[in-house]
Amino acid sequence: MRPLVRWAKASKERRLGRQCGENGLKMMWPIVGLSAAVGGALGAFLYYACTVPSSQILGPTLVRGPAEGRRIALTFDDGPLSPFTEQVLDILRERRVPATFFVCGKNVERFPEILRRVHEEGHGLGNHTYSHPFLFSCSRAQMAAQIDRTQAAIEKLTGYRPGLFRPPYGIRWFGIFGLLRERGMQMVQWSATGFDWKLGTEDIVREALKGVQPGAVILLHDGVGRARPARMDRSATIRALPAIIDAARNAGLTFVKVQDFLPVA
Numbered sequence: 001m002r003p004l005v006r007w008a009k010a011s012k013e014r015r016l017g018r019q020c021g022e023n024g025l026k027m028m029w030p031i032v033g034l035s036a037a038v039g040g041a042l043g044a045f046l047y048y049a050c051t052v053p054s055s056q057i058l059g060p061t062l063v064r065g066p067a068e069g070r071r072i073a074l075t076f077d078d079g080p081l082s083p084f085t086e087q088v089l090d091i092l093r094e095r096r097v098p099a100t101f102f103v104c105g106k107n108v109e110r111f112p113e114i115l116r117r118v119h120e121e122g123h124g125l126g127n128h129t130y131s132h133p134f135l136f137s138c139s140r141a142q143m144a145a146q147i148d149r150t151q152a153a154i155e156k157l158t159g160y161r162p163g164l165f166r167p168p169y170g171i172r173w174f175g176i177f178g179l180l181r182e183r184g185m186q187m188v189q190w191s192a193t194g195f196d197w198k199l200g201t202e203d204i205v206r207e208a209l210k211g212v213q214p215g216a217v218i219l220l221h222d223g224v225g226r227a228r229p230a231r232m233d234r235s236a237t238i239r240a241l242p243a244i245i246d247a248a249r250n251a252g253l254t255f256v257k258v259q260d261f262l263p264v265a
């Protein structure tokens with residue numbers, strides 16, 4: 001082959017190679033884009049399924065009760081914790097309002113007398129795990145232990161075994177519904193909240209009242225999840241509570257326990 005022809009051939013091969021590389025890269029983009037879109041959609045789906053309170057994707061979840069009867073349920077999570085749970089109980093007693101307390105087993109053991117008082121004053125009790133973990137960080141056996149240890153702590157003090165479960169942070173995870181089914185328990189979320197883990201009194205009242213309507217399940221907090229009890233101040237919730245109760249009553253609503261929203265078996 002003459003040098004000129006050799007040069008022309010090599011140059012053509014280089015050009016072809018470059019084009020091929022460029023074409024390959026161009027062809028890669030739709031695949032990268034598609035993977036990102038599928039990954040993003042899966043992530044969004046998983047996020048919705050696990051964290052949106054009203055989602056029913058992972059399993060049957062009570063979010064609100066029936067609108068008939070103009071009933072409403074107040075719920076308090078993370079207790080018991082002194083003095084806040086007692087202050088909530090005082091307000092509820094004064095206004096003759098029943099509520100439901102989703103308690104953590106660890107706090108039940110810290111404040112057994114308060115747990116007994118909750119039960120004796122006729123309020124509902126629900127299981128909110130033992131130590132308030134993210135369920136996605138637990139194995140199935142660990143989730144089972146979180147439920148069972150709390151059931152045992154409550155039953156030992158009251159003789160009552162709750163039929164309701166609310167997951168910490170409202171985040172459900174794979175396997176939890178099977179465990180609840182085995183124990184004949186019902187998953188409960190909420191339809192409205194005062195966002196009382198981050199707002200002041202007036203804002204708690206405003207946010208909670210946005211969701212005050214027949215069948216509503218309102219989420220508030222009387223206790224402590226993972227933080228140290230001494231660092232927990234629920235006084236904004238305590239100050240907000242009378243206004244929330246009075247506004248709901250003025251709207252013609254009656255307070256019930258979450259248990260009252262379930263069909264009688």
Ligand SMILES: [Zn+2]
Binds near residue numbers: 128169225
């Ligand atoms: Zn909680």
